[in-house]
Amino acid sequence: MTALEADTTTVLDAVRALVPEIAQRANEIEAAKLIPADLIQRLTDAGAFRMFVPRQYGGEEMTLLEGMAVIEEVAKADASAGWTVMIGADFAPVFGRFPQNVLDGEIYPEGPDTMARGAFAPKGVAIRSDGGYLVNGQWPLASGSYEHQWMMGSCIVLQQGAPVMTDAGVPEMVLAMVPAEQADFVQTWDSVGLRGTSSNDFVFKDVFVPDEHIGNFFGPATVDTTLFRLPIRLALGPTHVAVVVGIAEGALSDLRQLAKTKRPAFNPTMRLAEDPVFQYRLGQLDIRLASVRALAEKEVRLMWDAASAGEPISPLQATRQRAMVARAHTECVEIVNEAFGLAGSNAMYNRSMLQRRLRDVRTAAQHAAASGEIYTIVGALLVGEGVPPAALA
Template sequence: MVGTRRGGRSMNASPEKQCPVSHTAAATWDNLSPLLVEIRARRNEFGPAQEIPKEIIDGFRRIGIYRAMVAKRFGGEERTPAEFCRQIERISEADGSAGWVASFGDGARYLAALPDDTLRKVYANGPDVVLAGALFPLQPARRCAGGFVVNGVWPFASGSPGADLIGVGIKLEDDPAGDLPRVAVIPAEKVTIRPNWDVIGLRGTGSHDVVVSDVIVPEQWTLIRGGPATLDGPIYRYPSVAFAAQAHAVVGIGIARAAIDEVIAMAGSRASITGAPVMAERGYVQLEIAKAESMLRSARSFFYEATEELWKQALTGGVNLSTTMQVRLAATNAARQGAEVCRISSGLAGTEALYTSSNLARAMCDSFVVAQHAALNEGTLQSAGLALLGTAIQPGFP
């Protein structure tokens, strides 16, 4: 087996050590622009490297992406879902792969389902813990005296080269959680990454296979995906599975915004080699760019409207299934409309979008991959339709 052991900081610090809340959190969060400049300058490196460089991941740590959803008692900031998504959207405008990896800052919401004692160990060295994950296919694990013996291979572990912790999906005989997936959370140094992320879009996400061989995971380091959080507060009442879908979908919104802006920037000066008028003077360009702009703004408005509605319910403790379903529908719509906007934008650019170095070519491929994600694909539309019609919905939705 060819692979590498990769990992971030050690998770073995004393569980009693607490990190105080940063008094410069707001200033750090707002200081994203210099990092975006660096991402734009280096984005052509990400695909060939098949990962986001450590310096960029460290930049995400500095500005607070990975502490955004962490409890304040652990030094985190407990940002709202809309605040978090807007930051991921901005990063994705600079580069889709960078935005996708940053979106895993939502992982703190998943980790909140771990026992309190385990969370104190997770955040013993501070709140900026990077979680990557590969849930499916669920691999069988067996019980032992120390917890569970975990073995298996999981594909699509986005961001795994820069992670501190990696979660993998396991199944147990007679699991009291029933059919809900159980996630084993493992220090990254105990996981082998098998580099094989050879795809057409989001090439820099490092979504390689991860391999686990006879690792004993204590039961208190496992959680139920979609299960209740052990922490209290509005962000921990906000549904984790729906939030994960949103964090991915908003990447597509950012990519599409950049694609439209790219076309607008070139339209006033780019002439045709055939002697046709510059792009901005062509009627079909005028029509299609207007359609693309309205599609994107409509999808984005639905996305944030549904987010705010669900957040209001989380604030009062009364999150309901119907509103959660609307969030899932809005996320899927955003991803799919974003991909269509990128297709339109690339078509308007003509031969300019054919080059592998083209920003529009990258946007088209990246947005296509976003819309193919299991949480955002055609099947989620069908599940939303079933829910709207009052029919039994698929397991795991919304």
């Protein structure tokens, strides 16, 4: 199995046709720190960025597993391209946190390919003003080198200089959406991995955001699809898994190819592929990656089936799904790291895709979605102990 969902789709087939060129242009992507505009256009034409847009707006309305298969295919060719597809596609359920009349009249009036960039860590502040909020802040890690119409930033709401507290005892947060031209980018992206994602900082300075452009990131969606019914963290986490699984699959593919010709320095009579110790370790890595896929498919399918039936997702089910996301990142980092080690000195040169994949997967695993803190919440629920309500949002 080479993808998270065996069933092919029109989008998956179209993207697979682009994969060889994406892989061939990986050096170009890394050097430019962005995905070339012509590749972005062809990914758009393939439907990669409208995978999760509701059909009522002309989108594909694909399932999570179908979308994950697309992202994995791209990430296997180039991690930055896979990450970019993930980010662009994931804004569909985020748009769904804004009023439906905004989606109808401002987001999708001309079709499903409206794009956004932004960041969801609350690095901005919002002060109530007549009919909206005055927003200021600087947000890091706004990935995506595609043309976009909207920018989003999460903010802490202030009143008289202090955070407004919710009934749950945490600061009130709002998600501000503004036209892209009202944001200024700061060229901060100089990273060890995922270099082609153009994940720069952006700034809102004294931007007035009307109430209809204020979303509740953790609230319910205003448009009803199975994906949009999911709490936002559950909707977005699995696509991160698709990226790291794609990177890990690419690393194992690189290693298999290398093993066919590489001869160990102190045993030149044998190809690496003939070494039983290598075979044993490669077999382990293959099964470990298959286990990551199996767990991801199980947890995503259980969650999807519940949402499709209109059933609530229990706190334990929700936190187990988030723990799956964290575990997948940890395991994929270890798989790629071990593949790098098995490749020997070949992997340490900049010309090696394995060293790039190691940098990329390690960078991807720095995302908040990969945080192991969720294990504590799962454990507390398993033994019947209380957890803060905010931890379950």
